[in-house]
Amino acid sequence: MLLLERRPVASSVMRWASPLLALVLTVITGFILFLVIGKDPVEGLKFFFITPISDLPGLAELGLKMAPLLLCAAGLTVCYKAKLWNIGAEGHFLMGALGASVMAVQLSAVSGFWVLPVVLLTGVLGGMFWAAIAAGLKTHLHCNEILTTIMLNYIALNLLLYVVHGPLKDPYGFGFPQSIMFAESALLPALIEGTRLHLGLAFGLLAAVAVWVLFARSFIGFQLSVIGQDHRAAAFAGFRVRQLTWFAFLVGGATAGLAGASEVTGPIGQLVPQVSPGYGYTAIIVVFLGRMHAVGIVAASALLALTFIGGEILQIAMQMPKAVTALFQGLLLFYLLTCDAFIHYRIRLKKAAPQPRSAAVAAAPQEV
Amino acid sequence: MGLCMTAAIRLKLENIVKEYPGCRANDGIDLTVEAGEIHALLGENGAGKSTLMKVIYGVVQPDQGRIVWNGHAVHVDNPAQARRMGIGMVFQHFSLFETLTVAENIALSLPPDEARNRSQLNQRISEVSERYGMELDPRRYISTLSVGERQRVEIVRCLIQETTLLILDEPTSVLTPQEVTSLFATLRTLSKEGCSILFISHKLEEVRSLCHTATVLRQGRVSGDCQPAEISASEIARLMVGDDTPISTQVTAAEPGETLLEVRSLDWKSKDPFGTSLDNVNLDLHKGEIVGIAGVAGNGQDELLKALSGEIRADAGTISLSGQNIQTLFPDQRRKLGVAIVPEERLGRGAVPDMSLADNALLTASGQGLVERGLIRSRRVREFSREVIRRFGVRCTGENSTAGSLSGGNLQKYIIGREALQNPRLLVASHPTWGVDVGSAVAIHESLVKLRDEGAAILLISEDLDELYQLCNRLGALCDGRLSPLAPTSELHIEQLGQWMAGEFESTEVAHAVA
Numbered sequence: 007m008l009l010l011e012r013r014p015v016a017s018s019v020m021r022w023a024s025p026l027l028a029l030v031l032t033v034i035t036g037f038i039l040f041l042v043i044g045k046d047p048v049e050g051l052k053f054f055f056i057t058p059i060s061d062l063p064g065l066a067e068l069g070l071k072m073a074p075l076l077l078c079a080a081g082l083t084v085c086y087k088a089k090l091w092n093i094g095a096e097g098h099f100l101m102g103a104l105g106a107s108v109m110a111v112q113l114s115a116v117s118g119f120w121v122l123p124v125v126l127l128t129g130v131l132g133g134m135f136w137a138a139i140a141a142g143l144k145t146h147l148h149c150n151e152i153l154t155t156i157m158l159n160y161i162a163l164n165l166l167l168y169v170v171h172g173p174l175k176d177p178y179g180f181g182f183p184q185s186i187m188f189a190e191s192a193l194l195p196a197l198i199e200g201t202r203l204h205l206g207l208a209f210g211l212l213a214a215v216a217v218w219v220l221f222a223r224s225f226i227g228f229q230l231s232v233i234g235q236d237h238r239a240a241a242f243a244g245f246r247v248r249q250l251t252w253f254a255f256l257v258g259g260a261t262a263g264l265a266g267a268s269e270v271t272g273p274i275g276q277l278v279p280q281v282s283p284g285y286g287y288t289a290i291i292v293v294f295l296g297r298m299h300a301v302g303i304v305a306a307s308a309l310l311a312l313t314f315i316g317g318e319i320l321q322i323a324m325q326m327p328k329a330v331t332a333l334f335q336g337l338l339l340f341y342l343l344t345c346d347a348f349i350h351y352r353i354r355l356k357k358a359a360p361q362p363r364s365a366a367v368a369a370a371p372q373e374v
Numbered sequence: 375m376g377l378c379m380t381a382a383i384r385l386k387l388e389n390i391v392k393e394y395p396g397c398r399a400n401d402g403i404d405l406t407v408e409a410g411e412i413h414a415l416l417g418e419n420g421a422g423k424s425t426l427m428k429v430i431y432g433v434v435q436p437d438q439g440r441i442v443w444n445g446h447a448v449h450v451d452n453p454a455q456a457r458r459m460g461i462g463m464v465f466q467h468f469s470l471f472e473t474l475t476v477a478e479n480i481a482l483s484l485p486p487d488e489a490r491n492r493s494q495l496n497q498r499i500s501e502v503s504e505r506y507g508m509e510l511d512p513r514r515y516i517s518t519l520s521v522g523e524r525q526r527v528e529i530v531r532c533l534i535q536e537t538t539l540l541i542l543d544e545p546t547s548v549l550t551p552q553e554v555t556s557l558f559a560t561l562r563t564l565s566k567e568g569c570s571i572l573f574i575s576h577k578l579e580e581v582r583s584l585c586h587t588a589t590v591l592r593q594g595r596v597s598g599d600c601q602p603a604e605i606s607a608s609e610i611a612r613l614m615v616g617d618d619t620p621i622s623t624q625v626t627a628a629e630p631g632e633t634l635l636e637v638r639s640l641d642w643k644s645k646d647p648f649g650t651s652l653d654n655v656n657l658d659l660h661k662g663e664i665v666g667i668a669g670v671a672g673n674g675q676d677e678l679l680k681a682l683s684g685e686i687r688a689d690a691g692t693i694s695l696s697g698q699n700i701q702t703l704f705p706d707q708r709r710k711l712g713v714a715i716v717p718e719e720r721l722g723r724g725a726v727p728d729m730s731l732a733d734n735a736l737l738t739a740s741g742q743g744l745v746e747r748g749l750i751r752s753r754r755v756r757e758f759s760r761e762v763i764r765r766f767g768v769r770c771t772g773e774n775s776t777a778g779s780l781s782g783g784n785l786q787k788y789i790i791g792r793e794a795l796q797n798p799r800l801l802v803a804s805h806p807t808w809g810v811d812v813g814s815a816v817a818i819h820e821s822l823v824k825l826r827d828e829g830a831a832i833l834l835i836s837e838d839l840d841e842l843y844q845l846c847n848r849l850g851a852l853c854d855g856r857l858s859p860l861a862p863t864s865e866l867h868i869e870q871l872g873q874w875m876a877g878e879f880e881s882t883e884v885a886h887a888v889a
Contacts, residue, residue, distance in 0.1 A: 014397075015779065016728075223752075225745045228736060236726040241685050242717060243737045244705030 009354045010347075020349045025295050025306070028341035035337055045324055053323050054316035054334070064315075066201035070273055071311035074099065074265040074282070076210030078289035079296065079303045080217045081261030085254045086293055087221060089234040092255060094140055094155030095262040096286025097162035098133035102266025104166050105132025107185055107277035110192040110270070111174055121191040126267045133263015134256050136162060141255035145248045151255075159286070170277050185277040194272045206268035211304070213261050218300035230254060262286060283314060283331075291339045310335065383445070384409045384539055384570045385430070390439035392425050399425035400436070401594035407539065410568045412561060414581040414602060417591035418614055419782065419809040423574050426591070427541055430572075431463045432456040457483070462532025463541040466548075468524050470516045472648070477512035480531045502533050506560045517648075520876075521670055522553035529560070533569075540564065541572045546580055547837060548670055551872035558584050576614075577840075578607040590614055615812045625823055628847040631661035634831040635800055640691035642681055650674040652681060652688065653855045657833075659800070664822065664832040665860060666846030668839060669875055674855035675835045676718060679804050682833070683715040684708045695800065710741050712799030716790055716806055718835075720782065724789045727778030731770065732759040734777050735792055742796055758795070766791030767817060783814025790818055794825055801825060804835040819845060839868065853877035 033051060040047035058064050078095040085092040106129030113121050140158055143149040167183075174185045194204040221227040229250055233240045240247055265285065270277055288310050295309070296302030317331030385407040392400040399422045407413045417423045428434045430441065432450035441448055443459055450456050453463070470479050477496050481489035489495065496512040503510040508526040516524060525545060532540055542561075546554045561571055561584065575581055581588055582602045590598045590613040598613040637657040644651045652674055659665055669675055680686040682693065684705035693701045700708050705715075715738075717723045725734045732755050736744055744755050759773035768788045770780055777785055786806060793801060803822065807815040822845060826832050835852075836842050842849055843863055850860040851874035858874035873879070 015776075223749050225736075225740060225748055225750055228733070228750060232726055232729075232737065235728055236722055238719070238723040239726045239737060242683070242705065242715070242723045244684060244707070244709065246704070 007355070010351050011354050013350060013352050016350050017348070017352075020345075021297060024345035024349060025297065025302075025342060027345045028295070028338055029309070031341040031345075032334060032337045035341075036334065039333075045326070050320065050324060050326075053319050054330075055312060057319055057323075058312055058315040062198075063201055066198055066203040067315055068308065068311050069197070069203045069207045071314050072307045073204070073206035073210045073272075074269055074285040075289050075292050075307040075310055076304060077206070077213055077265035077268070078262045078286050079292040079307055080210070080213035080300075081258035082289055082293045083217050083296075083298050083300075083303060084220065084230065084257045087227070087234050087298055088230040088250065088254050090144075090251060090254050091152045092137070092140065092155050092258050093152055093290065094137065094158050094286070095258065095289050096282060096284065097155065097159035098136050098259045098262030099266040099269075099282055099286045100159075100162040100166050101132040101136040102129035102263030103132075103270045103277065103281045104162075104169060104266070105129045105135075105263065106267035107174060107188075107270050108169070110188040111185055111277075113192060114186060114189045117189065117191040119191075121189070122194065122271065125188075125192045125271055126264060129267020129270075130260045130263045133261070133266065134259040136263075137255040137259025138252075141252045144255075145251050166277075166281070167279055170279050174277055176276075183279055187276045188271060192271055193275060194268060202273050204268070204272040206265070206272050209264055209268060210307070213264075214300045214304050217303075221300075226250070226253065262289075288314075288335060291335055291342075295338065295342055310338075313338075382409050383407075384411075384443070386442040387426075387430070388440040388442065390426065390429055390441075391437045392422075392429060392434060393437050398594050400429065403439075403591070403594070403596055405589055405596070407570050407572060409538075409570055410565050411587060412565050412571045412573060412585045414585035414588035415572055415574045415591065416576065416578075416581060416588055416610065416614055418576060418811050420593075420811075421591040421614070422594040423591055424543065427463065427543060427572070427574060430456070430539075431461060431541060457535055457537075460536060460538040461541065462535060462537035462539070464525065464528040464532065464543065464545060466543045466545075468528055470524055470527060472517040473515065475513055475515050476510060476519075476527050479516060479527060480512075480534060483531055483535070498534055499530060503530050506530075506533065506563055507556060508560055521548045521672075522550070522557075525549070525557070533564075537569065539570045539572065541574070543574045544576075545573070546575065546577060550670065550875040551839070551868050552876065554580070578602075578610050579840075581610070582607060592616060611812060625819070625845055626827075628663045628826060630663040630847065631829065633658055634661050634696060635659035635833075636692070636694045636697075637682075638692045638694075640681060640688050640693065642677060642686060642688045644677070650677055650855045652677050655681075655691070655855075655857045657850075657857060657860070659831040659833055661799075661829050661831050662826055663848065664826050664834055664846045666842035666849045666863075667833065667835045667852055667857070668842055668849060668871055669835075669837070669852035671837060673852045673875075675804060675852055677855065678852065678857075679715065679717065679802055679835060682802050683713070683717075706741070709738060709796075712797070714738075714793035714796060714798030714801045716786075716793055716801065716803040718804040718808070720785050720789055721778060725777035725785060728776055730774045730776055731763070731768075731780075731788060732756050732773040734788075735759040735762065735773075737792075739792055739796055762788055762791035762795055765795070766821060781811070781814075783810040783818075786810050787814055787817055787821075790821055794821055797828075798825070798830055800831050800833070802833045802835070805837065806834070807836075807838065807841060815841075839871070843868075851875040 036051060037047040040050040059068055078099060082092060082095055106125050109128035110125045136158060140151055140154045143154045144151045170185065171183045176184055176186045194206060197203045197205055197207060221231065229245045232245060233247055233250060269281055274281065292303055292306045292310050296306035313331050313334045320326040320330050321328060383406060387403060387405040390400050390403045403426055415423050429436045432452045432455055441450060477492065477499060480499060481495060499510065499512040508530060510526050510530060545557060549557060565571060573585055585602050588600050588602045589596055590610065592614060600610065602610060637655055640652055640655040642652040650673060655678060667675065681688050684703055688701065692699055695711055700711060721727050735758050736750065736755055739758060742758060744751055744758060756773050762768065763770060763773060766787045769784050790806060806818050810818065822832055834842065834846060846863050848860045849863050849866050849871060851858045851871055853875060854877055858879045
């Protein structure tokens with residue numbers, strides 16, 4: 007009989023094996039799904055996982071999608087380490103994109119090296135402002151951050167739609183809901199000439215390094231971890247939980263805001279309604295898949311970036327529906343959470359209970 | 375074996391084995407309880423006492439072994455069956471509904487037809503409680519009862535169900551000395567009438583005065599059977615802890631110096647309706663002395679500790695350290711001024727379970743040069759941690775072991791060491807040896823005395839009166855958030871302390887004693 011029992015100590019092997027196991031299970035399930043719907047599974051998986059990264063432009067595209075994921079995930083890691091369940095990276099991202107676009111449109115007639123930093127900074131501030139609302143609601147009114155950040159995501163999206171359909175709409179855009187194209191001085195330089203890969207990826211990698219330093223070396227990172235693991239120990243030690251909560255939210259807002267700003271000043275070059283295919287939400291998966299560790303989130307953001315591109319290729323090459331990306335992401339998260347159970351638990355084969363010798367024993371041995 | 379059993383043997387356990395992941399809680403235990411016998415089950419925390427009780431009461435099923443009840447081998451599936459057989463148990467934490475009356479609580483555990491006739495039930499409760507000297511009004515609400523009275527409700531509930539084996543899990547830990555005396559009188563009456571009693575405890579003197587026989591457990595096995603009245607407490611302690619552990623501390627007299635801590639009319643109102651508020655607490659503490667605060671759990675001990683540590687901020691009154699008011703400071707700011715705290719919960723407040731010992735050193739000792747310009751100096755943290763481990767004899771695999779992997783006693787030594795190495799001027803320790811093995815308890819007592827001799831002022835909050843009398847040179851008691859006067863230990867009779875624990879003191883008396 008199978009028995010799920012608690013391990014005496016959490017398994018450190020499983021902690022890192024779990025994401026890999028989840029990936030394998032996702033691939034196997036994908037294989038079966040392709041079979042069921044009558045597509046060639048080997049071909050399908052190849053289009054999904056291999057084709058996108060088989061040449062330089064493909065790799066550049068991967069880096070392009072990685073950038074926003076990595077930035078959002080870096081900020082979320084800071085929140086999640088402290089068990090502040092900020093689901094609002096999508097909202098921060100949209101507000102970052104919105105803020106940067108407003109500033110870029112304002113500065114469309116000027117040129118100068120300072121234009122881009124100002125535009126990006128406005129995006130950062132936009133994200134921070136949105137995160138600050140959730141932080142304030144949590145620290146002063148004890149509102150659950152999961153609910154507030156999700157709701158703020160929808161408000162941000164509608165705000166963006168309003169602006170792009172209204173004040174910022176390009177008057178010569180044939181009625182399309184989009185802003186004017188930004189001036190050259192407000193655009194991010196390319197990282198590799200001839201590809202769309204831009205400086206955003208460098209921001210993302212820097213953010214990952216910063217997260218690593220924060221949690222491996224700094225006292226603030228330590229305090230955040232203590233808050234996450236043991237609220238009463240944090241109170242006992244005298245850590246300023248309220249200030250640290252603000253810190254985590256503001257970092258989360260800043261990085262996601264920068265991601266949004268980098269997206270509109272990078273590959274898109276203007277504000278459009280579909281500025282995010284759900285980067286802020288996917289970043290949540292990245293953080294958990296990457297074990298809230300800097301190196302892990304870099305690898306995980308690459309993998310999740312692949313699901314976006316792979317999904318697009320499958321749509322074109324095999325006429326699969328758009329939902330295939332979300333399907334793979336969902337499978338991955340589902341298997342990850344399942345496999346994570348085995349960090350703290352293990353399966354044991356239960357021997358049949360020993361038969362008592364005395365015939366006087368009233369009841370049969372207990373079966374579990 | 376079962377054939378030659380006499381009717382006088384009420385319960386016989388043979389070779390009981392119960393295994394949990396990573397630990398064999400009961401490893402082949404034999405135990406015999408005769409009718410009318412008061413049988414002590416002794417052992418340190420983790421020796422397997424509670425598991426064995428749960429096996430008898432049907433809460434858990436043994437992996438191996440036989441239970442023989444009144445001559446018949448039985449299988450106890452659940453507590454309900456145990457109760458039908460005549461086994462009653464009073465847990466350390468009572469299972470009573472605060473918002474119901476005594477009679478209603480008792481009715482809940484009776485068969486429906488007996489529970490329905492309330493007036494008859496009330497009469498039975500009164501009869502039983504009177505007969506065994508446990509005054510109880512069936513119509514009173516549980517929330518208005520003292521802890522001792524609640525325990526009576528639990529015992530009466532067992533007796534009404536015609537219990538022939540009563541299991542009491544550490545029953546005296548929540549009682550004042552007077553209440554203990556009256557409980558023992560009740561238990562002796564019960565025993566004379568043929569009811570067997572299994573008395574779980576680690577307080578040796580109590581066991582010696584009450585119990586006919588004792589079974590001592592150590593690490594899941596029976597380490598000895600004895601007649602506790604016949605042998606000395608230290609001989610019993612030997613059976614509990616094994617051969618190579620010291621079992622007591624020699625405490626030299628304290629030489630108190632000038633006043634360090636002054637607490638004046640401290641008030642704090644609890645936001646929890648069932649919580650305890652602090653009410654006009656006054657306290658003086660001198661350098662080089664240990665002052666003990668006795669009291670039954672939940673009478674404001676934790677609140678007092680938190681008010682001193684800074685985890686809660688009192689509504690009124692002052693706390694001053696060498697004349698400096700620290701009332702408005704945060705815990706870490708107070709720590710910088712030399713305040714060290716050892717909280718009651720060592721895992722989950724004093725230490726983070728999943729973090730390494732080194733990281734746990736950083737929890738309170740960050741001010742000892744372990745953090746520079748916001749960055750952690752890992753090498754120094756590890757050195758500090760190793761120093762604590764070495765100086766305080768913490769048994770572990772090194773500073774990278776997680777706090778949760780240490781035994782209670784070792785973790786407590788680590789926490790006390792962490793605070794002691796910061797050269798505190800004031801140490802407030804709450805229940806420092808609760809649930810700790812005897813060897814570690816001795817080491818902890820020694821380090822407290824050493825700190826005292828180095829000139830620190832120590833406030834010791836404890837429920838263990840032996841500990842308080844042994845270590846402290848002044849004693850007082852907390853009851854319902856009020857602090858009694860403090861009296862020199864040598865002049866304070868235990869009866870007087872018991873009255874203070876029950877709240878029998880005048881607030882004016884306290885004010886007078888302080889002034």
